[in-house]
Amino acid sequence: MTKVHNYSAGPCILPQEVLKQASEAVINFNNLNLSILEISHRSKDFIEVMDNAIALVKELLNVPSGYSVLFLQGGASLGFYISAINVMKKDGKGAYLDTGVWSAKAIKEAKRLGSVEVIASSKDKNYNSIPKSFEVPGDADYLHYTSNNTIYGTQFKTVPQSSIPLICDMSSDIFSKEIDVSKYDMIYAGAQKNMGPAGTTLYIVKDELLGKTGRDIPSMLDLQVHIEKESMFNTPPVYPIYVSMLNLQWLKKNGGVKWIEGINNQKAELLYAEIDRNPLFKGIVEKEDRSNMNVTFVLTDESKSEAFDAAWKAANISGIKGHRSAGGYRASMYNALPLESVQALVDVMQAFEKTNG
């Protein structure tokens, strides 16, 4: 069958060889003659999967000692609340940077627990940029930000300076580029972009951050409980963790985060260059804040949208319609999207210029 150029915003494209292994394990895992779906999560074979997945996260991101790595459930949506309840003291305060929908949701959940100070926001510019000047309140328990906004297509290029514990929702760009984990006190990320399929959520947390809120925390939301039980407090989402492990193995084998960062840069340069060059298109985000993961753009003449949609669909390109709250187009270029798929989109844009320019 013809190859699909899969620009899905998440759940998103995964490497073919990962999918092949993932498919085989549903029939016969580890030559047990049993499916990965029907073995005990406390079996030797699955404990090995969990241990490998955790070890790969630590290795690929150079996680320093003193941090724990957890595979939990609930996505970033539960992470918004979990991050706050585990760190915001009773009568404490959380500081937030607002870069759009995901930050706003994090802020909403944190407000249930106490005081929230939004120290900077790009809302008045329709979130087309990343706020750069802000003062971090020394009396807040933490500073929270979203590293990449999938909807508007913005991305932090530097880590915010913070004198207080730093928490980051890194759902949409973790494993896409090198990071310095030691600058963070907590990172959380839904798996379904660069880590694996939907259904598990990664937490990387500095152990000493926890246990200081004076709050009673429900067991399933308590990161200390999960650390103590090594992500096995209850039945974990076995298959999403297994496929994440396979995908991290793929990343390691090919050269790790530094390797994929190089490719991701190439992909982004190729597409942004075409958007800037081609008079039929324009970007919607300030250049210095453009995301390497989600490239947003519009037609300079919206009346051509029907013709353009037909053109990319004919080229087997899938999933570049913009998010319903942003409109236009969004090319999500996660790790497994090959450079050839970006070239295919650029080719469509160039051909479209010739026939419609």
Next chain:
Amino acid sequence: MTKVHNYSAGPCILPQEVLKQASEAVINFNNLNLSILEISHRSKDFIEVMDNAIALVKELLNVPSGYSVLFLQGGASLGFYISAINVMKKDGKGAYLDTGVWSAKAIKEAKRLGSVEVIASSKDKNYNSIPKSFEVPGDADYLHYTSNNTIYGTQFKTVPQSSIPLICDMSSDIFSKEIDVSKYDMIYAGAQKNMGPAGTTLYIVKDELLGKTGRDIPSMLDLQVHIEKESMFNTPPVYPIYVSMLNLQWLKKNGGVKWIEGINNQKAELLYAEIDRNPLFKGIVEKEDRSNMNVTFVLTDESKSEAFDAAWKAANISGIKGHRSAGGYRASMYNALPLESVQALVDVMQAFEKTNG
């Protein structure tokens, strides 16, 4: 390869034809030339999966109108808290029946929210039976019980009489026998026994039960939020829901819950008859409370355990070691375990009697 008789306590055996379809969809789902793991959860194709899964639950369990069906995350372990926070009023009270580990965990999480009254417990008999005489307090907001205890091997054979809303953790016996949903106000169940693989949790909830607590509930724990968004408030655990749908299709195609109940009864009668007949074994649970899902038993002479373990392992039987907190043996006989696998175990027990009796 030789067939494994998979008695795993959960995640547990799934039908071979379900696994085959589940494996294929990881490579090519719905002939999209894309994996089920790499498509958007908001795509037409996945929305159809979610709709089908919900419709199958409603059909197979005859869910009356006025109830919502949700596929969420977190397992029963998060359900312990979700069920309480959505129903227990501020300064309200929950009533609980205590039948062992899972009930105790539900009680622990509910106590974080308010008053809990344990109205009956079989703890003093090491949970070898189901409490039958209890008075339901009219001033409690709900009565909670666990329909089947996987560890001790006990099961409610009738629905507790209750004048107040009835909530049931049905994780380990839902879809194994016919139930009257109208007797319940909320049912919740981790998928990984008779519904599908680990990673999603089913909620069946009477709409009018909700919205009465006066509590502020975090979005991801608020069943009204999930009902409003039709289980799509955030990215759902796509693959566990898909495989659950396949498994419910399998159940429907073969004759539904009534059909599987007949087979489950046959399996239980066969094994319990052998336990009662064979002088080398004895059951540990009061006969009238024996679970059809998890059959627990011990050797009458524990010194023979090494020889017995060798015998069942040689017959390709897997997973009948008892839970670490109960000891002995536990044969978990979920829907997909065929009668032949139970016969294989009975054959081993009979052969063992001949050589060791």
